[in-house]
Every structure is written in structure tokens, then in C-alpha cells.
Amino acid sequence: MDDPRPTSGPVPPRRPSGRLEESKGPLVEPSAGASASGPHEQPGLGHLLANCEGQELQPGLHAALEVCRPNTADLDDPALAEVQAALAADAGLRRRLASLQQFDQALVAALRDVRAPAGLEDRLLKAVSALAHSEGVEPLVEVEAALLAPSSDAASASCVPPASAEADHAACRDEAGYTSVRSGCLAPDTVLPSKRRAMRLSSRPMVLAASLVLVVGAGLVIWQYRRPASLPTPQQLANEATGQFQQDLSEGDGMPASKKWPAQVPASFPQLRLPQGTKWRTCRLVNVSAVMFDVTQAGVKGALYVVRAREVARGAQVPNTPSRVVFTQGVSRTMWRQGDYLCVLIVEGDEQALRRLLRPVPPVT
Amino acid sequence: MVQDKPQDGIAELVARYHRELFAYAYRLTGRAADAEDLTQQTFLAACAAYHSLRDARCARGWLYAILRSQYLKQFSRARRLVINEDPTELEQIPEELPYEPDFDQELLQQALDRLPAEFKVVVLMFYFEGCSYKEIAEQLKLPPGTVMSRLARAKQRLRDALLHTGQPAFNGSMEAGVPQVVREGTPHVGG
Known part of the structure; x- marks a missing residue:
């Protein structure tokens, strides 16, 4: 279990925890004073580093000295051969390296001198348990794990053991010296982040679900409102049909060629007097698919345009009968709704010519 | 298993x-x-x-x-400080390092906090995990020379912060000729 020491409040720094041992690196020789009298009696590292000034060194030698860990075979690395040669030839350099490594060892001890807050293990176990029992959380964490590394750390973050032998060696390093964390520096601002985190994790699926619902809802609303806006109004359709009809009149072509009744329109138009063998063709009115019937009769040219009502913007009131006739630019037109279809009848001439194509409306009884 | x-x-x-x-x-x-x-x-x-x-x-x-x-x-986006890019020199290694240093934990952490994340990771892999510079390079997918340079500079920064801050950096005994300093008002915990 964790150290029962209080976890709140400022952290007092620690007093020295012990005297350092002499570096035992293969190429690091202690100073004459140190080897004669031992670490407790030597005058200090300042003497170890004496007589090093002024010497000309290969570039990068300092960096190479810095990366040599104590009590390791780092200097056997062929890449550090120059350092090895320089150390072999220069006792002052060896003393400087010994000083660095002793300092490093002390720093290692100080860095590890952090004590975990009380109850950390329990909180971690609870979080892990909550994760294991929450099906909705696990994929999120998997995603986090997959996204562990932003860039250079990607390989190590993929949670796959290192591939190379050297990296394997690093990953499987002997744990001696690592497992015991002495009591000492207690992290100062201990709070309960794990609980916070656990709550965040457990609520994350709910938040995601709510976000998803909101997004879908917003999408539906936008779709509903955008759809009518993108559909033509009945008036636009009628105007477009009128334009096409007038163009057909002036060009003398474009009249329907098919006699077989189209499947995409009603089987009949009770409001109209359509002769047998009425021809038709498909066309587009303001990007809406439509069927145009040639309703020319007795020398009076006329056309009926039929579109599906669902492809027309809602809102505009369209009568169910061809009651209102508009005369414009030498043609008359009327518009009505028949079931799921919108019909636009256009006839060359005045309203009377148009009325001749319509069946009489039965009187209301 | x-x-x-x-x-x-x-x-x-x-x-x-x-x-x-x-x-x-x-x-x-x-x-x-x-x-x-x-x-x-x-x-x-x-x-x-x-x-x-x-x-x-x-x-x-x-x-x-x-x-x-x-x-x-x-966390790396939280603090982006530029570390000195000047090459380090051998002479920057202190002539006299305390033989028996007792680092002020507060100063130590402050010194670490001042390091950019990339440097902090490298120096902690070296000190804390005990990785060699080659292992660090391999794990971080960096050129060994880059790791060596970062490590040297980061260590130098840490030493500077701990030894030459003008503030008391040590609580314990120091070398001869260097005054023994104890931070005033800082309670000590027996170790």
C-alpha cells in the first residue's frame, strides 16, 4: 500500500539520503586523492576536475561525456571510440567524467525521490476495474492508446514491445534500483485526479451519445429547412413551364413523341379533356423531373406539365382544381394539385381557349 | 507470463x-x-x-x-520554451561539483519544468529510466546525435539551475571553499 504519510500541503524537500559511492566506470579513474583516502575523506570533486582547462577537444566530446552513464559499458560503444581514446590519454578528462557521473548518480536518486500520494494504488485499481466493466469506455481508451504518440514517440507508444534487441534490452531492463521509491519529496498539490478522471471516463460515452443525438437532430432540422429552400416553388415551376412552352411554340419542335402512357404520372386527369393517343415526353422544370403532355386540340396548342408534389417547395397554396387562370405573354395557364402531383396547363391564347380543354366542374349540391 | x-x-x-x-x-x-x-x-x-x-x-x-x-x-503543448541552441562546451561542465549533493527538490522540479518537453523526456529517460542515448534515440525515433545534443544541453541546464542559480541549491554539505547553504524557512524531513 501507499505510504500513509499525509498527502496534502506543501512538500518539504529532503535532507541528504546517503553518501554517493565512487564511480566504477571502466575508464573512469578516481583522482589520486580519492583513491588514497576514499570518498569520505577526499577534499572534493573540485580537485577531480582540476587541470582540465585549456585543452583542445574534438567537437562533440563534451556531449559524448554527458551521455556516458556510470557503471555501464557505454564507453565500449564504437561510436564513442574517440572519447575512449581521449579519456585514455587524459587523466584530467577522466576525473571530469568521474565528477559528472557522480553528480548524475546523485541527481538520479533525487529525481526518483518522489512519494506517491496515499490511496493512489486503490484509485488506479478502481479506475482499471471500472474500465474493464464498462464496455462503452474501453474503445475510447483503445483509441487513446492508439493515439498515444503525436510524432516521434509513435513506435514506443504503440504498446508493442520494442522490436530491436537494444530496445528490448531497454524495455526489459533489470529493475534493481527502480522498484523502491523512497519516501521523500511528496508531490505538493495532491488532489483526487483519479476520481475526476474516472468520472470523466465513465461519463464520456454519455457525452458522446448526447453529442451524436444533437448532431443528428441538428442535421435533420437543417435538412428539413434547407430542403424546401432548395426546391422550386409552384410559381417557379409554372414560369419555367411557360418559358419552355413558348420556346416550343417558336421553334416548332420539342413536342412529345411517345404515345404510351407514362408510368410516373397519374393514370388519368379528370379535370382535362385528353384525347386518345396523347403524346408526352419527359423534361425538367427548374431541375425537377416532369412529364409534358401535348394537349393540342382543334388547332389550339397546349401542354400539360406534371411534376411530383413532393419535389415542389411546401408552403405555397395550390388549389385542387384549375380555378385560377393567368394570361401572360400570349398564353394562358392554370395550375392545380391532383393527389401527389402538381399540374400546370398552358394553352396558346386566352382563358377561353384554356377553358375549352377543361372539363366542366360539377355544381355543388 | x-x-x-x-x-x-x-x-x-x-x-x-x-x-x-x-x-x-x-x-x-x-x-x-x-x-x-x-x-x-x-x-x-x-x-x-x-x-x-x-x-x-x-x-x-x-x-x-x-x-x-x-x-x-x-502536456507538451502547454509549455513551449526555447532552449539555448548554443553548442555546449567542455568548459561548461563545472570544475567543482558537490561530492555529496542534496538537491533542493523544489529547485530541481523548477529546473525540470523550465525544460521544453522534448528535452525533459530525453533527460528523464536518461536519468529515470536509465536509458542509453542510443536507446533513447531508438525509442523516440530521433538521430543519436540529436539525442546526444539534447541530453548534453538539458543536463547542462539542470546543473546550471541547481548550481548557479544565485539561490541556494543545496541543503547538504558542500565542497571545501563553497559555503554550506541551507534554505531558510524550508522544513526538512529526515530521510
């Missing part, structure tokens, strides 16, 4: 490594709350990816890698 059930395996890892991972996280983040969050995220991520751990002997390095990555992902 890797446990079949992730929960069991992670529980074992928690018991074994949570202290050192917390310490590592604390050194990286500088705040206990962040450190605990980071530690927990590490174990949760490890739990989710437990199947990828094929050798239990690699668990420690695996956990450290997860923690490092989590840290770089979350």
Missing part, C-alpha cells in the same frame, strides 16, 4: 509499478494532480492495449513508453 485477463494483468502492474510511474509522471508534469492523471491514463491505456504486451518482462518499459507518449500528447 502475461495474464489472460487484462484486468488481472494490469492490477499486477499497478501494484508493482504505480509508485515509480507516478514519480516519473510527477517529474514530467511538475504537478501531483497531473501526475496522478497521467499515471491513471497510462494504466487505462495499458489495460485497453494489454493484448499487445506479449512478454511480461517488457512491461516496465512498455508502461514507461505509454506514459511518455501520453505526456507528449497532452
Whole structure:
């Protein structure tokens, strides 16, 4: 279990925890004073580093000295051969390296001198348990794990053991010296982040679900409102049909060629007097698919345009009968709704010519 | 042997490594709350990816890698300080280093906090994980020369902060000729 020491409040720094041992690196020789009298009696590292000034060194030698860990075979690395040669030839350099490594060892001890807050293990176990029992959380964490590394750390973050032998060696390093964390520096601002985190994790699926619902809802609303806006109004359709009809009149072509009744329109138009063998063709009115019937009769040219009502913007009131006739630019037109279809009848001439194509409306009884 | 059930395996890892991972996280983040969050995220991520751990002997390095990555992902954007790019010189290595230093933990953490994340990770991999510069380079996918340079500069920065800050850097005994300094008003805990 964790150290029962209080976890709140400022952290007092620690007093020295012990005297350092002499570096035992293969190429690091202690100073004459140190080897004669031992670490407790030597005058200090300042003497170890004496007589090093002024010497000309290969570039990068300092960096190479810095990366040599104590009590390791780092200097056997062929890449550090120059350092090895320089150390072999220069006792002052060896003393400087010994000083660095002793300092490093002390720093290692100080860095590890952090004590975990009380109850950390329990909180971690609870979080892990909550994760294991929450099906909705696990994929999120998997995603986090997959996204562990932003860039250079990607390989190590993929949670796959290192591939190379050297990296394997690093990953499987002997744990001696690592497992015991002495009591000492207690992290100062201990709070309960794990609980916070656990709550965040457990609520994350709910938040995601709510976000998803909101997004879908917003999408539906936008779709509903955008759809009518993108559909033509009945008036636009009628105007477009009128334009096409007038163009057909002036060009003398474009009249329907098919006699077989189209499947995409009603089987009949009770409001109209359509002769047998009425021809038709498909066309587009303001990007809406439509069927145009040639309703020319007795020398009076006329056309009926039929579109599906669902492809027309809602809102505009369209009568169910061809009651209102508009005369414009030498043609008359009327518009009505028949079931799921919108019909636009256009006839060359005045309203009377148009009325001749319509069946009489039965009187209301 | 890797446990079949992730929960069991992670529980074992928690018991074994949570202290050192917390310490590592604390050194990286500088705040206990962040450190605990980071530690927990590490174990949760490890739990989710437990199947990828094929050798239990690699668990420690695996956990450290997860923690490092989590840290770089979350915390490295918080502080982006530019470290001195000047090449380090041998003469920058102090002539006299305290033989028996007792680092002021506050100063030590402040010095770490002042390091950019990329440098902090490298220096902590070296000190805390005990990685060689080649291992660091391999794990971070960096050129060895870059790691060597970063490591040297980061260590230099740490030493500068701890030895030449103008503030008392040590609580313990110092070398002859260097005054022994004890931070006033700082309580000590027996170790």
C-alpha cells in the first residue's frame, strides 16, 4: 500500500539520503586523492576536475561525456571510440567524467525521490476495474492508446514491445534500483485526479451519445429547412413551364413523341379533356423531373406539365382544381394539385381557349 | 507470463509499478494532480492495449513508453520554451561539483519544468529510466546525435539551475571553499 504519510500541503524537500559511492566506470579513474583516502575523506570533486582547462577537444566530446552513464559499458560503444581514446590519454578528462557521473548518480536518486500520494494504488485499481466493466469506455481508451504518440514517440507508444534487441534490452531492463521509491519529496498539490478522471471516463460515452443525438437532430432540422429552400416553388415551376412552352411554340419542335402512357404520372386527369393517343415526353422544370403532355386540340396548342408534389417547395397554396387562370405573354395557364402531383396547363391564347380543354366542374349540391 | 485477463494483468502492474510511474509522471508534469492523471491514463491505456504486451518482462518499459507518449500528447503543448541552441562546451561542465549533493527538490522540479518537453523526456529517460542515448534515440525515433545534443544541453541546464542559480541549491554539505547553504524557512524531513 501507499505510504500513509499525509498527502496534502506543501512538500518539504529532503535532507541528504546517503553518501554517493565512487564511480566504477571502466575508464573512469578516481583522482589520486580519492583513491588514497576514499570518498569520505577526499577534499572534493573540485580537485577531480582540476587541470582540465585549456585543452583542445574534438567537437562533440563534451556531449559524448554527458551521455556516458556510470557503471555501464557505454564507453565500449564504437561510436564513442574517440572519447575512449581521449579519456585514455587524459587523466584530467577522466576525473571530469568521474565528477559528472557522480553528480548524475546523485541527481538520479533525487529525481526518483518522489512519494506517491496515499490511496493512489486503490484509485488506479478502481479506475482499471471500472474500465474493464464498462464496455462503452474501453474503445475510447483503445483509441487513446492508439493515439498515444503525436510524432516521434509513435513506435514506443504503440504498446508493442520494442522490436530491436537494444530496445528490448531497454524495455526489459533489470529493475534493481527502480522498484523502491523512497519516501521523500511528496508531490505538493495532491488532489483526487483519479476520481475526476474516472468520472470523466465513465461519463464520456454519455457525452458522446448526447453529442451524436444533437448532431443528428441538428442535421435533420437543417435538412428539413434547407430542403424546401432548395426546391422550386409552384410559381417557379409554372414560369419555367411557360418559358419552355413558348420556346416550343417558336421553334416548332420539342413536342412529345411517345404515345404510351407514362408510368410516373397519374393514370388519368379528370379535370382535362385528353384525347386518345396523347403524346408526352419527359423534361425538367427548374431541375425537377416532369412529364409534358401535348394537349393540342382543334388547332389550339397546349401542354400539360406534371411534376411530383413532393419535389415542389411546401408552403405555397395550390388549389385542387384549375380555378385560377393567368394570361401572360400570349398564353394562358392554370395550375392545380391532383393527389401527389402538381399540374400546370398552358394553352396558346386566352382563358377561353384554356377553358375549352377543361372539363366542366360539377355544381355543388 | 502475461495474464489472460487484462484486468488481472494490469492490477499486477499497478501494484508493482504505480509508485515509480507516478514519480516519473510527477517529474514530467511538475504537478501531483497531473501526475496522478497521467499515471491513471497510462494504466487505462495499458489495460485497453494489454493484448499487445506479449512478454511480461517488457512491461516496465512498455508502461514507461505509454506514459511518455501520453505526456507528449497532452502536456507538451502547454509549455513551449526555447532552449539555448548554443553548442555546449567542455568548459561548461563545472570544475567543482558537490561530492555529496542534496538537491533542493523544489529547485530541481523548477529546473525540470523550465525544460521544453522534448528535452525533459530525453533527460528523464536518461536519468529515470536509465536509458542509453542510443536507446533513447531508438525509442523516440530521433538521430543519436540529436539525442546526444539534447541530453548534453538539458543536463547542462539542470546543473546550471541547481548550481548557479544565485539561490541556494543545496541543503547538504558542500565542497571545501563553497559555503554550506541551507534554505531558510524550508522544513526538512529526515530521510
